[in-house]
């Protein structure tokens with residue numbers, strides 16, 4: 001990056017549409033290169049999906065809770081001459097997550113894989129421990145094989161993937177190219193509970209184990225490489241980047257929507273706001289869902305400048321609870337998963353466009369996993385998978401039903417939260433659609449269904465030479481490290497074009 005910075009000839013006037021993590025990381029990088037950047041954000045605060053609700057103690061996180069691939073964030077800061085650790089305090093979680101089944105099985109995956117193996121041996125026996133070790137090394141090999149040529153490549157393609165595989169031919173068998181994740185796991189683990197546990201990682205990119213390719217087994221390696229929490233909450237990451245941007249002269253306009261983008265021939269020329277202000281630009285970076293452009297929500301001038309993804313299957317949505325309460329019951333850690341009784345029944349319900357009857361429930365006890373004891377009233381985020389709006393339209397009784405399903409189910413594990421929850425404590429697929437227009441409530445862009453899904457995602461470049469895309473709906477995909485990496489790839493591409501012109 002420092003090398004690129006020296007080569008940058010002209011200061012550009014750039015508008016970033018959206019202050020999600022991808023937009024913020026882009027604005028920070030561009031401002032560090034000396035560009036004049038303005039960020040236009042529809043919401044009143046930065047962060048996009050990194051949202052909060054006010055609570056009795058700290059704000060309650062309503063978005064991401066699992067911070068992985070820390071080096072991606074450390075690089076963002078170091079590339080702009082800062083040290084991440086001077087700005088936020090992170091705690092590595094030794095327990096990656098605690099997993100519960102109703103047959104009283106409880107197993108912790110640990111940052112140390114030998115501890116995970118021992119925990120698995122204690123819970124499921126020697127055979128499962130051996131299967132875990134082989135899964136661990138297979139998935140590590142897959143992650144390493146595809147990290148550079150695919151995830152860190154702005155324009156991955158089939159030849160690049162094949163070349164990566166040819167360099168390490170022993171990964172072919174581990175990829176299980178014609179299997180789904182569900183089938184791959186059935187071959188790997190004899191205990192169905194471990195198939196269920198590792199199948200759940202497909203949901204990290206909005207997929208389902210029965211349709212995601214077996215190759216997505218590598219996602220779990222992002223967690224295996226370490227899970228961190230941010231002291232004070234995940235939203236601090238967005239706030240800190242916003243502050244660094246402001247210090248570098250980035251201008252933020254909140255509560256304001258970009259309603260269209262104008263072009264002349266192959267060049268985007270103007271951004272039009274909902275206030276009718278027209279801003280002349282040298283370049284634009286769009287951090288919303290690229291489907292919004294493809295549907296014409298940003299105007300006809302740019303509608304056909306991105307791939308026509310309007311009919312591509314969407315990734316999962318979610319029912320997300322955020323509240324503070326006293327709780328009683330099992331010994332929670334920061335990340336907890338309470339599994340459905342019938343593995344994959346929730347995914348069958350979702351595939352049929354139904355609210356899952358027997359859901360797996362993720363519980364983030366946000367005040368746990370620190371050196372100090374949690375307060376009496378703690379912050380919680382609970383997540384249940386849900387179909388996107390393309391598969392299921394909201395119904396009047398959804399709040400009551402979700403309330404019943406969630407808390408009755410957790411009671412069966414002995415977990416109780418005191419007090420009642422109101423509508424404002426639950427974000428449903430229709431709320432996500434309202435917050436992230438054209439997403440259909442999907443939280444991770446296109447569905448990762450099928451072996452070629454990665455290659456079908458929009459890339460950071462468009463048919464216009466100065467309109468770029470960043471964020472979870474764009475390659476390399478969803479999750480805050482990937483959206484941050486996307487910003488890195490997009491800025492490198494913008495700089496390369498600027499140097500060439």
Ligand SMILES: Cc1cc2nc3c(=O)[nH]c(=O)nc-3n(C[C@H](O)[C@H](O)[C@H](O)COP(=O)(O)OP(=O)(O)OC[C@H]3O[C@@H](n4cnc5c(N)ncnc54)[C@H](O)[C@@H]3O)c2cc1C
Pocket residue numbers: 017018019020021022023040041042043047048049050062063064065066067068256257258259287288289318320383435436437443444470471472473477478479480481483
């Ligand atoms: C409940 C939940 C849990 C998650 N858990 C995790 C996790 O544990 N770990 C993890 O890594 N990831 C997780 N994710 C995924 C992660 O949050 C997202 O992939 C990432 O935050 C997406 O960032 P983004 O850059 O795509 O921007 P987004 O967060 O999608 O934000 C885009 C922004 O653009 C704005 N915008 C769009 N159109 C316009 C317009 N026309 N004008 C002005 N503004 C506009 C929107 O208002 C929004 O603020 C989770 C997501 C959710 C919802």
